[in-house]
Amino acid sequence: MSISSSTENSPPPQPRITIPHEVYYFDTDAGGVVHNIAYLRFVEIARTQLAAALGWTVEEMNRTGLVPVVARTEIDYLKPIRLSDCLLITAELTGMEKIRFFLRFEIASAAKPDLVFARCQQTMVTVQLPGGRPQRIPPAWTAAYPQLITS
Amino acid sequence: MSISSSTENSPPPQPRITIPHEVYYFDTDAGGVVHNIAYLRFVEIARTQLAAALGWTVEEMNRTGLVPVVARTEIDYLKPIRLSDCLLITAELTGMEKIRFFLRFEIASAAKPDLVFARCQQTMVTVQLPGGRPQRIPPAWTAAYPQLITS
Amino acid sequence: MSISSSTENSPPPQPRITIPHEVYYFDTDAGGVVHNIAYLRFVEIARTQLAAALGWTVEEMNRTGLVPVVARTEIDYLKPIRLSDCLLITAELTGMEKIRFFLRFEIASAAKPDLVFARCQQTMVTVQLPGGRPQRIPPAWTAAYPQLITS
């Protein structure tokens, strides 16, 4: 599969995006703040939009059956997020191996960008559906960001 | 597909089950009570266990690709559910047509069974995966509960 | 509480909004389409944005403790939603009583607006947190939309 052939745009100079995100009641729990599990939805939204920005859209995943799968998540909950907080979520591609790639996320306050609510790292594996056989990561990514290849 | 052939047990005399269920933090919201969306998980848990009790297990669904799909949900939220409430969820098959069947649910307090937290009704359609083509409901169900056939 | 005093804008001529929304993997299930429970998140996102457009923001809810609570949901699942579908969600205030108000939702395809995936209606009750005592609906709403008062 060629990711680059599926998009008319060149990959961005930095494999990183920042998106705004709202908090909803369904994200919170009876402690009055965002529930720890809801952060993983925030991370997935940013991850999906990063992949799309890098040319690997959901349409592409649907068409080819080639999808990224989470192999490992680490998340540090630094400050509670309240219903009234507006978020800025940053997602960044930080490293690539043959079949795995590495992402870093930061969930911060839109009002006070120095206020970081959480940091997260994920290890992703590229697999072919159905079946889930591991595959090489998008060649367009290694071509665009050779400095991130770690093996 | 014969549902009855996949189970060694006869269907129960009444197509109804009642199961206990706990409330977790992830079910609640910042209002301090169970979030309206979480009730639908309670309903799905009871629905899946009712289907299994009637011989239509998840294994069966996996094997045959024949699955029930929700076509309509009505739910009345009567009383708030708190984290410390233990629940009794009742699920009942109340009617059958050619490809649709009808379910009724009640979510009550295990401590005070007269305290009903919510009532729900769902219309289900039997479909064949992949594709989702509608199919006849399990013949074993119409055989076991002819009084519930409404068309 | 005065809703109108909390916003500098007049209420819109029609109490209705339409928002775009993306589908994520966490919205789907093993049937390959969006899970029935995820639709209720779509509805809540549109409901929250409608309330904000009408001057009843989450900040306002946080500050006053006056919140809308779902008393009843009816939802018809008309067509399956796939991962690659982009959605247009419409939310509309359709009626008001003393403490209850009524909402209607439509989840349609952004690519083909005639393709309606689901229709939903909700009955909401205005309550005061903590405690959940019912309260009058926002006076600014009845003032702005007297034609929607049904009792």
Add this chain to the structure above:
Amino acid sequence: MSISSSTENSPPPQPRITIPHEVYYFDTDAGGVVHNIAYLRFVEIARTQLAAALGWTVEEMNRTGLVPVVARTEIDYLKPIRLSDCLLITAELTGMEKIRFFLRFEIASAAKPDLVFARCQQTMVTVQLPGGRPQRIPPAWTAAYPQLITS
């Protein structure tokens, strides 16, 4: 707060439980397997039941406002979980500091206990609601398991 005073039972000799758990459709995604976020619900269910087994029940949390909050999660997704898998989830208290404690989880197959689907570790902080001020962990825990005190 005394956790021990709230329960008539002595703490178990090992601070560890194993519980069975079913997989539901709402746990899965369009990849045909359990979604990565759903694992965190499995972990929370086991965590809540471990806390209850150690005398720190949800009722106790509700009454005292003293609750455990997740400060960090690490989870390794080792094998995909399918709808038809029955799970055995093990949760274990592995270490205690003044206000933090450490948990380890394993999600395995009930049919083949050597088949481990995921391993997870969480760092928890004891906080007082409302407000979220950190508090000492339950004295009954340090009394019962002095060998787990790491600072």
